[in-house]
Amino acid sequence: MTQDTPHLVVVGAGFGGLELVARLAGAPLRITIIDQRNHHLFQPLLYQVATTSLATSEIAWPIRHLVHRRKDVVTLLGAVVGVDAVERKVLLEDGGAVDFDFLALATGARHAYFGHDEWEPFAPGLKTLEDATDIRRRILLAFEHAERESDAERRAALLTFVIIGAGPTGVELAGTIVELAHETIRDDFRHFDPRATRVVLIEAGQRILPGFAEDLALYAHRALERLGVEIELGRAVSQCSADGVLFGETTLAAKTILWAAGVQASAAAQWLAAPTDRAGRILVAPDLSVPGHDNIFALGDTVSIAAPDGRPVPGIAPAAKQQGTYVAAIIRARLAGAPSPGPFRYRHAGSLATIGKRAAIIDFGWIKLRGRIAWWMWGVAHIYFLIGLRNRLSVAMSWLWIYLSGQRSARLITQGPEEERR
């Protein structure tokens, strides 16, 4: 392999980027991975870090270690701020530049506030490990402050947790927080009863889990209510502050608000002035190339593309991985001078969501599962998809412990400004 070997730059080491790199093992390529974090994050379990069930290191791995056996791969920690498509250079924040022959943009998404960015300080979203430890700190501090609050009304606001948005993340956060309050910390306080904690899930639509079949969503709705979650449908939140939320005509006093309502793609489209949908996702060609740039591909949460059934490909890990596999095949064909494979076709394997630690729903399309058996399948599947035996063992043990004892082991208030930790 020499400097003349074609060079692929992959920006972003999420599910899509890493799958692409894995599928190119042995190809006549040099590969550089650039990410602004040193770790790949298993986002499907991030809500478990935010709710004290898992430690940060159980769902994150150093990117460079994941590819340490691949001598054809260089990993760089750095923030990309632009692409020079003419000169074929990726531009880095620190002024550096990296040449490419092929470029793959797998830069993911952030949460979005639909024009209300001023809500972010009051209603943090969940995309990074820092988001998760921030949310964990807020949840735990609310209980700590409640223990010292003598005013009943203020204490009630401290013990009210609002989750905005009832997709899988909102549902999973709500189910876990109510279990944390009603079970894990049940005996830990002296001045209030944690079972008085209210968890309110607010959804603007007419039902929770719009991506799931209606009967499954209804089952999840009832299961959440049985756990103790209050569900408010059909009214959008129109105000968020340090004191609570306004939805419809209802004001709800709540000191902790979590945002699970919407995402916005990263800035990748702007680097190439590419056409996007409303969420900033690149409207890619059928072969996942960026229009006008046949050597630049985009994948995962960065792109907007339709599935064969006409519905949008969902922003989930299996979709990103399929796109990584597909782009690898395109690049291999190009390198070999072979004809390109046909257009990308998404195959939906299924949708999953958990409700607390005893129930889940799985929608495979051809079969629907729910309840305890679905929860076990969900657990086994997630342990299987974790990277490395070490993490599988560790997460399995953490879950077994929670399952048997109700105790969660990562109840740490850390990493805020000094005055925010107490």
Add this chain to the structure above:
Amino acid sequence: MTQDTPHLVVVGAGFGGLELVARLAGAPLRITIIDQRNHHLFQPLLYQVATTSLATSEIAWPIRHLVHRRKDVVTLLGAVVGVDAVERKVLLEDGGAVDFDFLALATGARHAYFGHDEWEPFAPGLKTLEDATDIRRRILLAFEHAERESDAERRAALLTFVIIGAGPTGVELAGTIVELAHETIRDDFRHFDPRATRVVLIEAGQRILPGFAEDLALYAHRALERLGVEIELGRAVSQCSADGVLFGETTLAAKTILWAAGVQASAAAQWLAAPTDRAGRILVAPDLSVPGHDNIFALGDTVSIAAPDGRPVPGIAPAAKQQGTYVAAIIRARLAGAPSPGPFRYRHAGSLATIGKRAAIIDFGWIKLRGRIAWWMWGVAHIYFLIGLRNRLSVAMSWLWIYLSGQRSARLITQGPEEERR
């Protein structure tokens, strides 16, 4: 138990404070624990978090959960800023106050720079979980930056790690960092060889580990050198900056400097205008009461007191626990109207330090152990002293994994300002 029941306030839930509370189970007392953190920290293993071997949640537990079965104990998260000894009130930062009949100050210590506080940004010390994740970030970022550095001299500075102070913490940091560089990340980089990493342990005194017998310290010295640590004795550091250190006439270019050279007691002495030693530790009476306040006790790193052999009681967990046990006995005697036990007498059980993952030294006084057998004893002892089966299992698994594979699972760069993470 009524409001007339005497009230003990314990400030600080470290080893001393928690032992005191544990030993007072069943006593006719109300107890309030106040700590500015929500977690008790197992400080002897903090260096393992700083060096990516353990996750934060493996060595920290929510204080209130540790005492959740004790209905006589209230736990408050809060920062104490003063004591009104006449009115018998503990004053909190947020303006609150807590009445007491008995008060125990177990507020610990911070690292100290001997009049050079301006060194702190360049040479962080290790006392809290945040310190540990900060040091972890610095160590991992140095390697990341080295991967992108083309200038040989600057790269060498990035790959030079200086540890100032060769007590147990300095020795343990040095041994683990050199293993991390030479073993764990050996195959992870493409533009430099991690085995070129230099770890330099600088000690002003004439030998490392002054608290240990000379032959054991000499063994540790040789074991560290075999691992690859460079040891510099007899010259104090006189300058610290972002570029490196000056010790004696030697300038050493180093981008990562860690401080393990000295501690300063917390502000507790100032709250009572109590007499202190040079490190700010209260010169307590033989019964650990603060002079002039027979209902106020101090323990752990907050106090300065001599052992029966005339040497100072060391600032280690067993000493703090013995003091907790002793103060509990004093308070029980007072409550019962019985005569006080005699003065506090420290019994030194032994000193331990590890050198990397295969050797340790243990100085019991009557017997001295070193090498692999000492390392296993150290490991078993620390797992035994961890709190709770869950953490024992988890840490045992983490260590077994490191021992067998050399891989460390908490290699995360997190929690710095956004621009510092890359």
